[in-house]
Amino acid sequence: MAKSDFEYVKQFEREMPALPNVWLVIRLDGRGFHKFTDDHDFAKPNDLRALRLADACAQHVMKQHPDVCISYGQSDEYSFVLRPECNLFQRRPMKLATTFAALFASSYTFYWDRYMNSIEEPTHDPDDFDHTKPVAIRSQDDTKYVPLQYPPAFDGRVVEYPDVRTLRDYLSWRQADCHINNLYNTVFWTLVQDGGLSPQAAEQDLCGTLSGDKNEILFSKFGINYNNLEPRYRKGSILIQGTREVIVPERDRSGNDTGRTKTRTKPVIQVLHTDLIREDFWREHPTILGDYQ
Amino acid sequence: MAKSDFEYVKQFEREMPALPNVWLVIRLDGRGFHKFTDDHDFAKPNDLRALRLADACAQHVMKQHPDVCISYGQSDEYSFVLRPECNLFQRRPMKLATTFAALFASSYTFYWDRYMNSIEEPTHDPDDFDHTKPVAIRSQDDTKYVPLQYPPAFDGRVVEYPDVRTLRDYLSWRQADCHINNLYNTVFWTLVQDGGLSPQAAEQDLCGTLSGDKNEILFSKFGINYNNLEPRYRKGSILIQGTREVIVPERDRSGNDTGRTKTRTKPVIQVLHTDLIREDFWREHPTILGDYQ
Amino acid sequence: MAKSDFEYVKQFEREMPALPNVWLVIRLDGRGFHKFTDDHDFAKPNDLRALRLADACAQHVMKQHPDVCISYGQSDEYSFVLRPECNLFQRRPMKLATTFAALFASSYTFYWDRYMNSIEEPTHDPDDFDHTKPVAIRSQDDTKYVPLQYPPAFDGRVVEYPDVRTLRDYLSWRQADCHINNLYNTVFWTLVQDGGLSPQAAEQDLCGTLSGDKNEILFSKFGINYNNLEPRYRKGSILIQGTREVIVPERDRSGNDTGRTKTRTKPVIQVLHTDLIREDFWREHPTILGDYQ
């Protein structure tokens, strides 16, 4: 039973590293999330708790892997961007995608109760993501308690983008997709929930309509101005590495609390719900692209 | 903001499918599990609860993906085998590895309390894996309660094996590795825990020893016959698709309970801790390889 | 101008080796050979000189690379088979395919005059391939002289086949393709050359016909029994590594010719035009597959 007799099978392992000097995007997608959202009674068209949960998972991934310079999430998908010079896992696509998918999926399970079953109402406040802050979880007897019924799965892929133009177009593609889907879902569910239509009737009503038509239905029939809806729903979530000033207790040389406080700069993951398609976004956040813009 | 303007970026997605007609092995490895086992006070050299947890995760993966004909686990790794004719996810390696890694990692989190914090003592009973059976979980105040402190991660890879010979050698390689590591760890921790040596002294004692030497140390110094230790620790866990006869209530045509019972064959995942290197194993379980042996 | 400043660009070179332990097929295809055959007045439906030229090139490739255990050619394509244990060029697909394509293409140019412009009429004799035997070439003034007008090109690919079954089916696929094309071409050109039809009319006549119909046209209209045509045209060319007994002058210990002769076994590339789809072929030539059948 010598080890070496069998060890030759290691030769069958093959992997091509990603090209050097290109942007890498790791995109994760929920598997079977149509059924998953039904099984867990997600609010339609958007479940704020679940979106915050996904953002929290992405934050966790970015804290573990500070090489991620920006990530973008919407619906049940999240994309993580690594810079051209990044050498995480020697740029091995399989290692990158499996590690990120696994970490995101286990985080989704780990943080489920914190975000889905918190007693406090969820807010859109992006500064609200301090995972160390204690949160009161609903009792399992609470009718509002939503137990996680089975472990969720995500698949992942790695895509190489050779320059800033194609990388930005990738992110724009995902945000445009968010807009298109959210506009559709918003009208659809408004027709069903507020308009009393059956899902089939709503689907038929929307068949062939353009963006303008959908905006018009929302406004004329339900008095809703789409552009006034929550930016989080319309724009998705953008997470970037940032800093925040925090007030901490001052300590003397012996480490004893002086009773005074001081300001310290702390790295944080910023959560934004803004338009990243326009040029301005990149000018306002120059550190994302760094020398590459 | 037309969708189509950005959609060209989809062309940058590239993936080579696996070769048709070859065995596929998806191997998952725990990331940073040396630290993870320390952070969660795993028993050394083997933590029965944690090994059962890993087996439960593998079972969950196999239930979700019945295409897996055998899986093998030891320490913090698990390998899943797909047959040459299997077309799961069109044999796309990235999709297979990310989905399995994510599902295993979220299962590890999902089942943590059930296996790590059950009030009942864990057993080696392989028939004990009914995830639907209610289990009493320790209170968080219990000193034995081990909270999961952060989401675990696993990486994954897909390896192609062209025939039964190389596939079996792969599994033999992993089981030989289990044996080698477990023998080392068993002697090491016995020297430390029962022999009163420091870890450094134990390491030095074992430096350059062969299998025979290690067996001798165990036997002569501690009266331990290595071959009598738990098969689970020495052989790892083999999971195969099987069936079990179960007794279920009989119902009449209207669906009413007749008060009698009947026997029914139910698919189950069997958990074995036996030697798969020897020829016999494959003869005793002919359905694993099917027509390929 | 230090070398090392630029040498980092070597990192961008990436290649995945072929899977170990599988059969490798390198298939070359003529590029633009429809035009090439027109430009060089190839006889239709088959040009014996050109087919012999291609066989000669394949022989040259096999002499340079004795790892090739069988090759098969028809029309403007040739396939070369490497065994599972072959480690030529460390099984790098790019290196294998480019080297074979280049060698075949330069051989095609190198041997052009010998096969296309030999004064002797070409024969089907498979033993006729001794490239060292002097051959009289036509004068460039000879009206039958066909000059090579430009360098020919071939593309290539490498395909992995995991077992004997799929490898044999690959070769059968190519030979079935040879049959189908040759039957069509034979009827088409007979209709044009002997039947006086225009190419368009011949094409229309054949539209939708089955094998049986085509055999019937040949037999009833032109008295041709397709199965009696040259095997080379119907079956293509199979090249295998073989040996031949040759009579050589005997020499004494001092190396002087004794005046007597002796028989010696010499490695040769055998050229066959037979059916490789049927089981018999492989039984009659057991060395091709060796231990793998």
Add this chain to the structure above:
Amino acid sequence: MAKSDFEYVKQFEREMPALPNVWLVIRLDGRGFHKFTDDHDFAKPNDLRALRLADACAQHVMKQHPDVCISYGQSDEYSFVLRPECNLFQRRPMKLATTFAALFASSYTFYWDRYMNSIEEPTHDPDDFDHTKPVAIRSQDDTKYVPLQYPPAFDGRVVEYPDVRTLRDYLSWRQADCHINNLYNTVFWTLVQDGGLSPQAAEQDLCGTLSGDKNEILFSKFGINYNNLEPRYRKGSILIQGTREVIVPERDRSGNDTGRTKTRTKPVIQVLHTDLIREDFWREHPTILGDYQ
């Protein structure tokens, strides 16, 4: 013998296209050219005829594939550059590399006599590459006649470079390599041919010397200023797509020669032997990089 029974084997063909929007370099290398140059009595350190032959082959490749915007050759290697937007062969690396390798190798054979056995002395004149101009070839009885003894082979590879910086560094790498090798070879062969040293002694003399040392040996011992040697030898050959004004007979509307001439712009492949490492080169030839600089 139905085609379809075997056609499933086509599924085993797999290829990943090159990444879109990156520069592609196809580099060809002579196989076994150390032996080849000995077998064909190449002049050392540089054989002008053979270098011109290689340039002619590269020109032929570029004429067949005008997508090549620049190529660079030295010794027995040649690199061809395709732009980021080029879609030749759908950017399939295998198809690109095999076609280019085959075409180069068959051109090398095809043009052999024209360049190696021309009666006229070869010149460095870059405008001298008109393959249609008749050339008088030496008789085979001429003692200077160098017959091509066997078909030459080249291997090839495709490398992706994401931006102008890395592409230029690639070309600079090859030119720096040319310089380093040529300086070494020049001193080595001068020591042997003019200094009367044995190859072993010359090799030993050069062991550990730097560029400056080699220049010094050439100058002090042999009165040779390395920088005055032929640019072709020191810089290699750069081929770019260009135009040339040619004087052609004027014709009237009926196509009859008017007896007058006119100037016309004709596409030509320019051959340069200059420094491409310095910035100036790219400014002087802005069309090579086009919009990408």
